Amino acid sequence: MSNKEIKASKKKNVQVAVRVRPMNSGEIDAKGRPIVKVDYVAKSIGLKEKSGVKTFGPFDRVYGPETTQSELYKELVTPLVKEVMSGYNCTIFAYGQTGTGKTFTMEGQHDDSADHSWDTDPTAGIIPRCLHHVFTELERQELDEYSVRISYVELYNEELFDLLGSGNYDQSRLRIFEDPIRKGGVIINGMEEVPVRNRNEVYRLLKMGAERRKTAATLMNVSSSRSHSVFTVTVVMRENTTTGEELLKQGKLYLVDLAGSENIGRSGALNARAREAGNINQSLLTLGRVITSLTSNAPHIPYRESKLTRILQDSLGGKSITTIIATLSPCSSNFEVCFFCCCIFCARS
Numbered sequence: 391m392s393n394k395e396i397k398a399s400k401k402k403n404v405q406v407a408v409r410v411r412p413m414n415s416g417e418i419d420a421k422g423r424p425i426v427k428v429d430y431v432a433k434s435i436g437l438k439e440k441s442g443v444k445t446f447g448p449f450d451r452v453y454g455p456e457t458t459q460s461e462l463y464k465e466l467v468t469p470l471v472k473e474v475m476s477g478y479n480c481t482i483f484a485y486g487q488t489g490t491g492k493t494f495t496m497e498g499q500h501d502d503s504a505d506h507s508w509d510t511d512p513t514a515g516i517i518p519r520c521l522h523h524v525f526t527e528l529e530r531q532e533l534d535e536y537s538v539r540i541s542y543v544e545l546y547n548e549e550l551f552d553l554l555g556s557g558n559y560d561q562s563r564l565r566i567f568e569d570p571i572r573k574g575g576v577i578i579n580g581m582e583e584v585p586v587r588n589r590n591e592v593y594r595l596l597k598m599g600a601e602r603r604k605t606a607a608t609l610m611n612v613s614s615s616r617s618h619s620v621f622t623v624t625v626v627m628r629e630n631t632t633t634g635e636e637l638l639k640q641g642k643l644y645l646v647d648l649a650g651s652e653n654i655g656r657s658g659a660l661n662a663r664a665r666e667a668g669n670i671n672q673s674l675l676t677l678g679r680v681i682t683s684l685t686s687n688a689p690h691i692p693y694r695e696s697k698l699t700r701i702l703q704d705s706l707g708g709k710s711i712t713t714i715i716a717t718l719s720p721c722s723s724n725f726e727v728c729f730f731c732c733c734i735f736c737a738r739s
């Protein structure tokens with residue numbers, strides 16, 4: 391493969407989608423009309439300004455306020471689950487300002503008192519839908535043997551916590567080590583990787599992790615918008631080929647809900663808040679640099695510059711596929727749109 395071809399194939403491995411959420415009542419009162427417009431034909435986003443409409447894109451996909459959770463899943467995530475079932479690693483990031491719909495997109499909402507179960511709930515997000523999909527595929531393929539494991543961690547202030555750990559939140563602090571066997575790999579010491587046998591077990595763990603994240607945020611007086619969460623599904627499949635050989639495949643799906651991007655460039659913060667904003671800056675900017683380096687086929691990828699990219703190192707390089715869902719409110723500020731277009735996604739042009 392020539393350098394040009396390698397570069398082209400790497401570029402395809404990173405795709406960017408933009409999702410604009412519906413306006414909420416506060417925004418309608420305050421602003422009157424949305425300032426962000428979705429152009430489905432050009433796959434671009436228009437930002438209304440006094441001087442006219444500024445256009446950003448094209449992106450790989452654009453989704454407007456009317457897009458349902460199920461439509462987004464079918465179009466964007468279904469192909470990735472197929473890759474995972476073929477033994478590849480894939481990562482989905484939700485990136486955007488606080489309140490733009492990152493958690494809604496990744497986790498969704500679920501009301502236990504409602505008539506719906508997790509898998510039929512129209513508001514369920516990517517994580518429960520993925521797991522439902524993985525189990526459906528495993529059952530359909532009638533494999534000789536398979537296993538599914540999940541882990542769920544949170545990164546706050548460059549400290550890693552286990553959302554599926556058994557002790558209290560503070561005791562579930564995790565440490566990252568270099569893998570002595572796999573060059574460039576990392577080991578997260580003590581992280582629970584829970585084997586799950588069916589959908590119901592998954593939903594219980596997902597709920598437990600989400601509750602733990604909320605409780606920890608309250609205890610530490612920290613909003614979830616200031617931490618990153620990484621939910622990982624590992625699928626191992628064994629099948630016997632027609633020639634009698636044993637085929638073992640392992641695919642991993644990393645689902646990442648990033649800290650609110652408004653922290654980038656935040657100035658004037660003091661003490662603890664300044665450290666927190668600095669760490670979020672560092673991790674989001676390093677993530678941008680890692681993606682830029684991967685898409686431009688740079689000889690050095692700066693994974694080691696933040697814990698977020700260190701723990702995602704396995705999932706970002708090589709043949710893996712990375713999808714970034716940038717979430718926007720219909721009234722997002724100009725700065726935000728400029729930032730995400732210029733700093734992270736222009737890496738692909």
Ligand SMILES: Nc1ncnc2c1ncn2[C@@H]1O[C@H](COP(=O)(O)OP(=O)(O)OP(=O)(O)O)[C@@H](O)[C@H]1O
Nearest residue numbers: 411412487488489490491492493494495614615650
């Ligand atoms: N596509 C959507 N359709 C309907 N409601 C949405 C959508 N996206 C977001 N919302 C609603 O908007 C609000 C904010 O969403 P959410 O909490 O997911 O934002 P966030 O980006 O994760 O914020 P934070 O960074 O503070 O965690 C929630 O009430 C959510 O239900």
